[in-house]
Amino acid sequence: MFTTLGLFTGVACPQGEHCALLTCMFSHARYCTGLTKPSSGTTTSSDTIGTHNPKKLKTQESISSTEPLTLSHKVSNLEDVVNGSRSTSKPSQQLPRRTSDRRSSETPVTRPGASTSPSCPSSNLETDEPSSSPITRQPTSSELPPRKVRKESLNPRMLTKAPAPHATRSAILTKLHAVMVSNNEKLAKSKDSSKKSFVLTADELVTMALDEEEYVAKGNPGVYSNVIKLRIVKLTKMSSEDWAKEVMKHLNTRYYKIPVAPTPDATKPIETGLTTRQEITFVPRLITPLNGLEEFGYVTKPPTAAEIETSKQGVTDSKGWEKCERCASRFQVFPGRREDGALTTGGPCTYHPNRPVIPPRKKTDNYTGSGESYFPCCGESVGTSIGCTKGAQHVFKISESKRLASILQFETTPRQLDKGALDPVCFDCEMGYTTQGLELIRLTAVSWPEGRELLDVLVKPIGEVLDLNSRFSGVYPEHFAKAIPYGTSDIIPNSPSQSGQGNQQKPMQVVESPAAARELLFQFLQPETPLIGHAIDNDLNVCRIIHPTIIDTVILYPAPRGGLPNRMSLKTLARKFLSREVQTGGAKGHDSKEDAITTGDLVRAMVRDSWKKYKHHGWRFEGDHMVSPPNQETYYVNRQGLYVPSERPHDNDNPVEHRIESGSAGQKRKQPSPDDSTA
Template identity: 40%
Template sequence: MANTLAALKSLPCPAGDNCTAFQCLFSHARDKSESDNKSVDHNTLNIQKPPKVTTTSRTHTNHDRVDSPEHDLQRKRVKLDLDSAAASPRPSSVSASSLKIRPGEQRKGSPARMSATIHNSSSRLSGPNLSSLTETKKQVVGPQAKLLQSMAAVSTAPAQSLSFTPEARPKPPNTPKPSSTGPESLNPRLLKKAPTSHATRVALVKALHKEFQRLNDELKKTAKGAERKWLLSDQEVIVKALDEEQEIATKKTSIYNTSIRTRILMYKKMSLAQWKDERSKVAQSADPSSTESASTAVVESIETGLTPSQELQFLPRLVFDLTPLEAYGYISKVPSEEDVADAEATVKACGNTETCDRCTRRFQVFPGRRESDGALASNGNCTYHPGKLYYLERAPGDRSRAQRRFRCCQRNYEDEAGGCTTAEHHVFKTTDPKRLAAVLNFVHTPVNPKVPEDRAVSFDCEMGYTVYGLELIRLTVVSWPAGDTLLDILVRPVGEVLDFNTRFSGVRPEDMASAERCDVGSNHEPTVIPTQDPTQKPERRLKIAASPKIARDILFTVISAETPLIGHGLENDLNAARIIHPKCIDTVLLWPHSRGLPMRNGLKYLMETKLGRKIQVEAPEGPLEGHDSAEDAQAAGDLVRLKIRDEWKTMQMKGWAMGAGGELMAPTEDWTVVGGAQVKKPHSR
């Protein structure tokens, strides 16, 4: 409609000059003349200054203002054409009143249009034009001054920053966040919703800071080499305390008091080795490119405060009675012949059908091989995941179901694609003592007078899968606490081998084939083959016992019924060797899982958390080396020494002491412990 009406303006009015219509839509000859009279020479911007307007002129009627050209010039906004202004020889002749902008029109103009106008025009302002515009700005107040200030500011900016639209505005470079304005004090940080009163938060922060300061001071006394990087400055200790308190206050608001007090108690009981472990992990996470292993610097030398002979005297205190633990695989009595016969009949009745220990499929085993084709097991290949399952960590507040993944390939447990590893045979294991006795029955460790009375040993076995389940294939014994190897041999199992379980046992078929045979009474030490390269360690070839019974008889030559036997998960090793020992010290029972049996802490986990030492480390590339049973046996012995150190400290607090002959002396009734020192009780009158 608007376009149609505008088109009528180009047509002459039918009434001609006699038209009396108000605001006629057609053109007239007088319109052109009036336009010429009111035109402004924009090329030169030579606008004559209108006469001064008095207060009485504002009271004129509309008719007076329309008829007066001067008032009309003053009333209408003069558009400043900056293109012409750049070429004007007299830019200073522009009056301030000619640049006046009416408030109503200023509101009608859109910000985007005004920004574009400023952007297009400001690039042409330079030299004297800009100076004249600046001079004019000084004389103008109100909206005009703001407009001129914007134009002057834009003209001095770089060309690429003149566009004020969000799309065209250049993004600033990524600059680091400004550092803190100053050091922090032991004053809890301001939170939107404080979990408790400010005074309580201050007291808890100071208690947490006290423990951090204590641990940092202890580390400062013994720090060597890379450990110096783990030290904290006084300000860093304060920041760490504030960070810990703020994290608990924001994430555990409802249980704030309990959580932070538990955290304070944890650091209060934390040893220097545990603090080193924590600091090393923080340093390693801050610098992932560092090739320095945290375990190399965190390893703690175990100082029990006792001599080796005194440590041996302490060992009987750590012996467990295995009789109540039969439900968890510990066997304390020898199965009878009737039990063995029942187990054999049961296996025969089911046709040697088993459930695969890896993929849970049912299959059949054939001891002595199947006559038709010589197969050892049915149901084809076994596809499985060798890694254990673990739960993915969820974000705080995430109540969705946690995902379970396999450590070997990081695949979800719910994935139906099958396993990531394929083996030739399905395998199984059994923990039933009757079935184990059907292959080789258990025996009690005999008394051997030739074994020194002051001997204690660490014991570890490696097992492989055969047609009779898990069988012993390597046996290792090391002295305790010295750690010297007393026995390390391979063992030929009773049944045909389905899988040597090399990933964990470290035993390969070629090791068994090339091993030299050893018997009871013969030299069972490994054969050492020197290498041509002096920098390389000589090769050690283990000898092999012809059967598990012969290997057990060789074991009885280095231990006696009175010898303390140390190990991790001893029920597995004792059952593999088919022995029942009266003095067993199991690190699974010394360092129990928080949920109790049958849950167990792994040996690798205990060594890393308790002693900061990494064992059973798999190579990132190449074939799997498997576990070293000698290393595992030594690790179990070190955990026992750590337990002795902690127990002895507790006993000393209760008043125990060492006698002149090295014997343990219990506190008498006349003595008590005050402040960690043994003092005599005051006699009451």
């Protein structure tokens, strides 16, 4: 008889103890022996709930006569099993049996009252395949628990959307398997006896190669060939020690499902070769001129009263009709609520949280294109799905400066006569959807380059909240419910905040309006203070701030395809230039403090790289002052980032021109002379 698929293992057999089948598709857990009465010291036939069919009982007794392997504590990773570490203070736990079926690797669910004694064939409940020889002894330091692997051929597994033709995948898989076989043979010949348990059998190597190829095919379909080839090269150069770690990771993931404690992410420090004051002196050379960037959303002057009045009249005439930012449908908004208490019309919003992605073109694609677009959030093709996520209400966003000013007028950074020059500031804002559009709900500012917290407050928006956008903002209703007014004395300044992660330990402070939050930020700024941010136009506009001295990392690191309006995300920039993973909270959202610090570190990385070019051409620091070379030249940084002198002669008495060609606007921009620096 063929092996059952295990589809009815959770259903009790209708025949019960009278079932005469040797291999029944239903469950017989209730009729296993081994459940004894509490008062009995030994197990007898009269103490059991039920008995097996004689044929089945005889078969099970012949193949399962010893107790399964148990560990005396819960191991944190597979290496604990190999080293044989034990602790008698924790209850025992049965190690799950190793199979090649993904279904069977999951922890089985046992109904209350079901037997778990050795005499019960419980292994049939954990795997779809017949039980093999049982585990009869504890693993020593040189071996792992026995495992049963399903025999598979070296043929790529079938996928719904294959990233490459079958012949290509088969050739790559063969090469990958050959490299794994070579590493396995080296490990087998190694003199280190503690790693002998990681020597895999032929079937296990085939399974590992299939898993590796399938993982890349599903996770990176657009760059499948490049990723898998780089993986093969890495395995080729791998030492026996590193290969043993790869095998251990594979065994943990594939078979044992033993949770591995996450290792803390050690952030690599940025070494610029300059002191803190020297970095502050140098950073004005990275300032982004705003002239000509108005078309990309940067506001350089406040809208006039006439423009504001025109905007208000337009909102009145539209009767509150807006376009949903998520699903693009039309709906009506009622600031202050309608008579029946409704804030919007249109009912729930069904949408895709991620924008569609176009697969990169491959050599095998025809001239018509590289394939149909799809949504990375759910994998559905564009046009075949209306959405995979539902929101309670529709939401909208306002982008026009005059309409933003009609809600709260823009204000230019004031000069504080009682304060001198102030150090640069990094800031980041989180926004939520209200009946007034996308509004400020959290503002965070940190010092640069130290990253010391200056300000971190929740902000009560002007309109009624439609959606806090917690998936990105990291702000949840409980944050506002537990928040205390700003300036409360029992809050310790600069205390570590867990906000943005959904489970903060201390309540945050809250201010009454975006205007109040803006005034708090102004305390750390002068008009010439460098204000650093990522896509800073969004943060400035939501705060209604016009600041003349900004450093925007989306312009400092222009997108590969022409710069603005194309932008690289903060997560991409951090991974590429800092080798750092940020915004990993998932559904818990982003942390504005983490984003502000990361943005500042990106600027420090640019200071490091730019200073190397200046230093190469003779610039130096005398104390905290930057000194130009004896023979001044006009330097030009081209689109490729090459720092070259221009051919135009100049007078040494005139300031040095530093012309930087912007990747976004494509124009040369004059920056202050190094000798005129006031930082």
